Amino acid sequence: MSFDPGDIRSQFPILNEEKLGRAVHYLDNGATSQMPEAVLNAINTHETAARSNVHRSVHFLAERATRAYEGARDDIAAFLNAARREEVIFTSGCTAAINLVAHTFGETLSPGDEILISVLEHHSNIVPWHMLAARKGLRVRAIPATADGELDLGKLDTLVTPKTRLIAVAHGSNVTGAITDVGRVVAAAKNVGARVLLDGAQMVPHSPVDVQALGVDFYAFAGHKAYGPNGVGVLWMPYELAETLPPFMGGGEMISTVSLTGVTYAKPPLRFEAGTPPIANAVGLGAALNWLQSMDRVGAEAHMKDLTDHLINSLSAIERVAVIGPTGNNAHRLPVVSFTVDGIHPHDVAQILDGFGVAVRGGHHCAQPFMDILDIAGTTRASLSPYNTMDDITALTDGLREVLKLL
Amino acid sequence: MSEIYQMALLKLAGRASGAGRLDNPDGTATVNNPMCGDRITVDICLSDNETVRELAHDARACLVCQASASVLGKAAIGKTVSELASVADQLNDMLKNGGAVPTGDDWQDYQSFDAVIEHTSRHNCVLLPFEALKEAAEDN
Numbered sequence: 001m002s003f004d005p006g007d008i009r010s011q012f013p014i015l016n017e018e019k020l021g022r023a024v025h026y027l028d029n030g031a032t033s034q035m036p037e038a039v040l041n042a043i044n045t046h047e048t049a050a051r052s053n054v055h056r057s058v059h060f061l062a063e064r065a066t067r068a069y070e071g072a073r074d075d076i077a078a079f080l081n082a083a084r085r086e087e088v089i090f091t092s093g094c095t096a097a098i099n100l101v102a103h104t105f106g107e108t109l110s111p112g113d114e115i116l117i118s119v120l121e122h123h124s125n126i127v128p129w130h131m132l133a134a135r136k137g138l139r140v141r142a143i144p145a146t147a148d149g150e151l152d153l154g155k156l157d158t159l160v161t162p163k164t165r166l167i168a169v170a171h172g173s174n175v176t177g178a179i180t181d182v183g184r185v186v187a188a189a190k191n192v193g194a195r196v197l198l199d200g201a202q203m204v205p206h207s208p209v210d211v212q213a214l215g216v217d218f219y220a221f222a223g224h225k226a227y228g229p230n231g232v233g234v235l236w237m238p239y240e241l242a243e244t245l246p247p248f249m250g251g252g253e254m255i256s257t258v259s260l261t262g263v264t265y266a267k268p269p270l271r272f273e274a275g276t277p278p279i280a281n282a283v284g285l286g287a288a289l290n291w292l293q294s295m296d297r298v299g300a301e302a303h304m305k306d307l308t309d310h311l312i313n314s315l316s317a318i319e320r321v322a323v324i325g326p327t328g329n330n331a332h333r334l335p336v337v338s339f340t341v342d343g344i345h346p347h348d349v350a351q352i353l354d355g356f357g358v359a360v361r362g363g364h365h366c367a368q369p370f371m372d373i374l375d376i377a378g379t380t381r382a383s384l385s386p387y388n389t390m391d392d393i394t395a396l397t398d399g400l401r402e403v404l405k406l407l
Numbered sequence: 408m409s410e411i412y413q414m415a416l417l418k419l420a421g422r423a424s425g426a427g428r429l430d431n432p433d434g435t436a437t438v439n440n441p442m443c444g445d446r447i448t449v450d451i452c453l454s455d456n457e458t459v460r461e462l463a464h465d466a467r468a469c470l471v472c473q474a475s476a477s478v479l480g481k482a483a484i485g486k487t488v489s490e491l492a493s494v495a496d497q498l499n500d501m502l503k504n505g506g507a508v509p510t511g512d513d514w515q516d517y518q519s520f521d522a523v524i525e526h527t528s529r530h531n532c533v534l535l536p537f538e539a540l541k542e543a544a545e546d547n
Contacts, residue, residue, distance in 0.1 A: 347443050347469035347532065348412070355409040364444040377444035377467050406412060407470070 003299025009387040011036040023357030025392040030174055030336050030383030031361050032224045033205060035288070039228060042287035046280045054279055055253065055270075069279050072286030073269070079289040080219065080236050081210040087242065089235045089269040090282050094201045095124040097220035097235035098168070100272060101197055102128035103248035105166070105218070105241075111137030114163040116194075118143040118151050119373055120173045123366040125199045129168065143169065145370065149176030149325040156188040164194045171203035171219075175367045175379065176325030177308075177336035179203070186215045195241075201225050202334055204289075205385070206304065208297065211236050223281060228288035232281035235272070242268035249274040300386045307384050307393060308335040314397045315339050320404060324379055335384035338365070341400070344407050346380040352406065353380075356399040358392075411471065411526065415519035420473040425480020427463045436542030440531050445472050449539035453547055459483045459491070464536060471523060471532040479536045482513035488544045495537035502530040 009015050012034045017023055026034065050064035070085075077085040091097040106128075109115075115129045119142045133140050141159055144152045151169065160167070167189045172179045182198065189196045197218035200209060204221040211219050223232040247254055247265050251274040256264040265271050309329070315321050320342040326333045341349055350362030364371045364378040371378055382396060429435075432450035439446045445468035452461040462483045464476045483491055494514060500506035501517065502524055508517045523529050 345445075345469035347445070347471075347529070351409045351411060351469075351526070351529070363442065368444075371444060377446065407417075 003296040003303055003386070005303055005387060005389050008036075008295070009389070011038070012387055013037065013040070015387060023395070025356075025358045025388075025395040027382040027384060027388065027392060027396060028359045028361050029205065029385040029388075030202060030225065030365075030381060032230070033227050033385055034387070035227055035229065035284070036291055038291045039284050039287045043229060043280050043284040046283045051280070053276055065279060068283045069277065072282045075286035075290055076234055079209070079293065080234075081212050082236055083212060084239045086267070086269050087211075087236050087239050089237070089242075089272045090277050091220075091233045091235055091272075092231055092278060093224070093233040094199065094220050094222035095233075097222075097233045098124050098197070098199065099128045100235050100248055101168075101218050101220070101237075102132045104245040104272065105195065106132040106136065107246055108244075109136055109138060109165050112139070112163060113165040114139045114141055114161060116141050116143060116159055116164055116167045118169045119145050120149070120151065120175060120178070120367065120370050121168075121170055122174050122199065122201070123368070124201075125168055125170065125197075126369065138165075139163070142369070145176075145373070148178070148327075148331075149173065150178040151180055153181055153184045153188075156184065160188045160192055160194065162192050164189070164192050166195045166197060168197040168218075169199070171198040171200045171209075172206075172334040172336070173325070174202050174336060174383075175338050175365050175370055175381070177202075177333040177338070178326050179332045179334060181332075182214050182216065202336060202383075205292070206334055207301075208293075217241060223285040223288065226285070226288055227291060228285035229281040232278045232285050234285070239268060242272070245271075247271050247274070251275045253277070295386065303386060304335045304384060307388055307390065308333070308337065310390060311335075311337050311382060311384070311393050311396070314393060315400075318397065318400060318404070320344075321400065324374070336381065337383070338379035338381045340376060340379055341403065344403065346378045348407060349380045349400070349403055352403045353396065353399045356395060356402070358396050358399045360396065410522035411529065413519060413522065415516075416474045417470065419477045419516055419519060420470045422477050423473065423480075424477045425462055425464050425483075426466070426477070428465055429461055429463045432461075432463075432543070434543040434545070434547035436539050436546055438535055438539040438542060440468075440472075440535055442528070442531065443469070445469055445532055445535055447472060447476060447535050447539045449536065449543045451540065451543045451547070453488070453544070456547060457487045457489070459486055459488070462540070464539070466536075468535070469529075469532055471520070471529050472535050475517075475520070475533045476536040478514070478516045479540065482511075482516075483540065486513075488541075491537065491540060495534065495541070498537065499530075499534060502533060 052061035195217040200221040346362030429450035497509035
């Protein structure tokens with residue numbers, strides 16, 4: 001099958017301009033992607049033909065619900081090339097997944113231990129570590145960024161110490177789009193026996209992920225950025241590691257036995273899935289990843305590279321506009337492009353672009369430390385999807401020229 | 408084109424009444440809008456701990472916030488902190504409920520902000536200068 005962005009776009013009801021009543025050039029996929037009919041149908045089918053609680057009742061609806069939920073777990077395990085299905089833990093999102101690591105693996109750390117993040121991180125991969133450090137007396141350090149907005153991994157030699165217990169970095173930056181050289185990070189961690197967590201929120205929508213090949217210890221991502229619903233995410237970790245970790249949240253589902261004097265806990269993954277899970281959303285996420293895998297990935301990748309290159313080149317040709325992030329032809333980057341407009345706040349850029357039907361994000365993108373380093377309030381960010389076309393890029397750049405005329 | 412950026416609002420932002428810093432303020436506060444990165448510092452000097460004698464603002468912010476700071480920068484002089492808190496409440500009502508512009512001739516420039524009402528994500532941009540003023544008064 002060949003890749004046709006028009007065909008992809010036609011699968012997304014919300015992108016129907018006639019139905020929406022206005023032009024829509026949706027370039028805010030790094031914040032939330034849209035859902036194709038395959039996912040919407042999967043959720044609707046579940047809720048109308050299989051809705052029930054899971055793992056509990058014996059009636060036929062409960063059986064259907066459990067099969068659907070666990071089937072989604074199988075789909076996600078296959079997507080990640082996990083060694084075992086039990087390594088896939090459903091959470092309420094990527095933030096919850098990272099917090100789960102902080103509250104389980106984090107509880108095994110000791111005062112004086114160090115956690116290494118980076119200056120490019122999203123707040124979801126900064127704040128949990130600060131909170132953990134305050135609870136446990138840890139030290140949080142950060143890998144700096146290069147002028148191109150990539151992680152400066154040359155500094156790993158000095159930043160990774162015998163006290164480093166975890167390196168937690170984005171697989172791809174939600175601001176600069178730079179893709180992390182995971183091999184170098186894993187090698188540095190292994191030297192000192194540290195674990196590695198990757199925030200895969202921006203990577204999963206754009207590239208297959210093989211957790212075994214990556215060699216990391218934790219992989220977190222969100223459903224709503226990967227063409228799935230809100231309210232669901234995934235934490236992957238090797239089963240051998242998961243078995244050793246204490247639970248975080250307590251309640252139903254995650255127990256083996258409960259008495260008035262004590263509790264024994266379920267094995268992973270259920271140990272980490274307290275309460276009724278986001279069942280329909282998990283089904284939707286499974287459908288989303290299946291949909292992604294059904295696409296001509298080679299064709300999609302080529303399309304995304306063409307769009308990204310064209311976007312960066314077009315922006316770079318506009319006076320007063322500067323792209324933040326790697327821009328060379330062979331730049332190892334995601335289709336996530338941030339830029340500044342000299343003298344114009346990103347909120348104003350984004351607001352005026354909205355008037356032309358162009359949806360971008362203006363602000364600090366939950367990356368305040370990086371914005372402070374750049375000494376700016378924020379950037380305007382366009383984040384692309386296979387349903388975007390050159391028309392969307394043209395709408396953005398034409399709109400930007402109008403911004404510059406007005407302000 | 409967004410109706411927010413009507414010429415009157417742009418002129419308010421460009422006028423930048425009160426922009427700058429005071430050498431010896433009685434109170435100062437820096438407030439951030441965590442949603443968008445807007446940041447404003449307000450310095451004030453008060454008479455009798457209540458009446459604004461001088462006010463200056465330094466904003467790294469969008470045009471809506473700058474325009475609101477400009478209105479405040481001009482109109483706050485001679486007003487009490489309590490009066491300005493009441494104006495902030497009226498402004499909040501204008502934005503959230505489509506209420507009237509705050510009462511008083513000095514605040515009629517807020518008519519230029521009527522297009523902001525339907526954009527709830529920009530309401531805090533209008534209110535941020537007042538939040539900074541309140542905290543600066545508490546810093547006194």
